[in-house]
Amino acid sequence: MRITLISDTFSPEINGVAKTLKRFTYYLSRQRIDYEVFAPESSSRTFSPLSINHSLSIPFFLYPQCRFALPNVIKMKKKIKEFNPTIMHVATPFSMGLSGIHVAKKLSIPLVGSHHTDFEHYLPSYKLGHLSPLLWRYMKWFYEPFEEIFVPSLETKKQLLNQGFKSISIWSRGVDHHLFHPYYDKFDIRIKYNIKKPYILTYVGRLSPEKT
Numbered sequence: 001m002r003i004t005l006i007s008d009t010f011s012p013e014i015n016g017v018a019k020t021l022k023r024f025t026y027y028l029s030r031q032r033i034d035y036e037v038f039a040p041e042s043s044s045r046t047f048s049p050l051s052i053n054h055s056l057s058i059p060f061f062l063y064p065q066c067r068f069a070l071p072n073v074i075k076m077k078k079k080i081k082e083f084n085p086t087i088m089h090v091a092t093p094f095s096m097g098l099s100g101i102h103v104a105k106k107l108s109i110p111l112v113g114s115h116h117t118d119f120e121h122y123l124p125s126y127k128l129g130h131l132s133p134l135l136w137r138y139m140k141w142f143y144e145p146f147e148e149i150f151v152p153s154l155e156t157k158k159q160l161l162n163q164g165f166k167s168i169s170i171w172s173r174g175v176d177h178h179l180f181h182p183y184y185d186k187f188d189i190r191i192k193y194n195i196k197k198p199y200i201l202t203y204v205g206r207l208s209p210e211k212t
Contacts, residue, residue: 002084004087005089006089006092006096006099008068008097010042013066055069077103089113111145111146119139149168
């Protein structure tokens with residue numbers, strides 16, 4: 001099997017989608033499954049060992065940490081045709097995803113996708129809640145060509161089914177118990193960070209307007 005993975009965000013960008021897809025590619029490598037990744041160029045200087053086909057990009061005006069890709073569809077189509085994938089996985093509904101759908105149709109590549117972000121919930125954080133009906137119309141149009149849509153939870157699946165989406169499967173998440181575990185020396189942490197208060201509260205997540 002050979003998989004072409006297309007996303008508007010990828011490592012070393014720091015967000016849930018980028019991290020999920022990075023771990024997915026690590027899994028593919030361990031399983032000796034050939035894959036290629038198409039994603040926007042990153043503004044981060046963090047080194048990534050992954051080989052990625054980068055597209056020209058600019059900061060997204062509502063979310064400068066994310067990049068809006070300006071893909072060269074002709075170049076993308078040529079590379080994908082040479083790779084000759086068994087299947088294409090489109091992870092995001094923006095310019096990279098639109099380009100991926102176009103190429104998949106032109107080359108008759110089976111197409112699946114994943115839905116990661118609750119955009120409807122995020123819109124009010126940017127004072128764009130009134131765009132919710134338009135957003136859902138676009139999302140239904142975007143995901144219509146997919147043979148299967150993968151979502152992270154039962155709640156997300158129910159949300160999409162209520163909006164009239166079809167062919168939805170749960171792509172569940174997990175926790176890396178080698179990295180995240182309760183077995184650490186609490187006194188070392190107090191010494192390292194000079195903590196003198198009686199309790200330590202840890203928050204694991206990303207700080208952004210839509211998370212508050």
